[in-house]
Amino acid sequence: MDLTPVLDGLRPAGSPVALAGCRLDGTNSESCAHDLVAFDGSGGPPELVRRGDGTAVIHHASLGETRPAVLVWFTNLQILRDGTMSLASFLEGIRRRRDDLFVSCIRNAAAESVLCSQRALQSDPVDVASCWQKCATLYLADAALLSHGRLPSSHALDGLRQARDGTGIPALVSRSLGVERATPSLLARMCGSAAALSDMAGLMPPDVVEFKAASLQHDGRLADCYYYLCRVGRDGMLAPGASADDRATMRYASRISLDAERDATSVHRNAMEVRATADCILEGLAGR
Known part of the structure; x- marks a missing residue:
């Protein structure tokens, strides 16, 4: 071009x-x-x-x-x-300042993962808890990517797959997000809600979200598209400054864009495992 x-x-x-x-x-x-x-x-x-x-x-x-x-x-x-x-x-x-910036961002992402995991364990109903658990998983993925000098992006799953460090984080991220659930029909629902949510939060206009999602699906990367839309959903869900009226709509859109689960046992198990892994990352940064 x-x-x-x-x-x-x-x-x-x-x-x-x-x-x-x-x-x-x-x-x-x-x-x-x-x-x-x-x-x-x-x-x-x-x-x-x-x-x-x-x-x-x-x-x-x-x-x-x-x-x-x-x-x-x-x-x-x-x-x-x-x-x-x-x-x-x-x-x-x-x-x-590159090294210091990466360490700071790794620490912040891991800390956010712990906090979101805790919210997941304390939240009710289960679909709300699931949204928090998936936010925790995405922050854990950010921390893992940054630990390998990679920036979180719409191609993040590839980066995680290539980071062969023996931590098991790539498998944990895929499993606790549920990327295997990705189908064209599900992604269409997620994309509509993620685009609307991001727009309401003032982050990205719908055409940007829709273009990136369509590009990933065009390349046959359904799991990567699922991951990307979950990230957009997380950022919209946690964006500050929305009005009370918008918040109600945004909560509904968050559940769809993050493909919230309804299995309380699975959500609890994933939140515990993600929190423990994020805690390990924070422990590894002690003194840095």
Whole structure:
């Protein structure tokens, strides 16, 4: 895909832009979008841009960003436009802090996994507990990926499969999420709710979620699509700032987008196992 027309259309003109995501690290398929990060300071939700036979997703960021959970995503960017060299300087500072950023994000993800597991064990009814348990599983997956220097993404299952560290985390994640349940009809239901939930939370517009889900299904990666939609559901479920009226709708959408289970024994067992594994990660980080 020729990105020049896309870059030329970005405003403000001349703002720094970088390539990110699977097109950069080589994990993409032909149907994947080009993820571009525009450092325009707008902080708005991503945008889907189609040009010819290619698609790009424009993410908006700021050169004043300080949050480790965001900065870690900038440790592997390819600069496409940087007329003032401000982006190059910003990224150089981030790369010097790379190890500390990853450790911080691993610790935070593992801690969130423990907290969500505890919520799962304390919640009722079972479908609410299941949502919390799946959030815990996704945070555990994030921690495992980051431990191997990988960034969580829509291709995360591949990253987990390739991380042959003997921990059993990839199998635990697949089992406790229920990725084997993925079918086209189920994914269609999950996608509709995940897209609506993300939009209500102000995270991603529906067309971005729908495009990424369709790309994964086009490649026959149903389990990966299931995982991706669960991640979108988690982020929407935990997003702050929704109104009381929206919250009721979002809770319903969360149950569908996370494909909540109704087997209380299974949910309890998974929550206990995920919490124990996350605790082990935190213990391994002690003193770092």
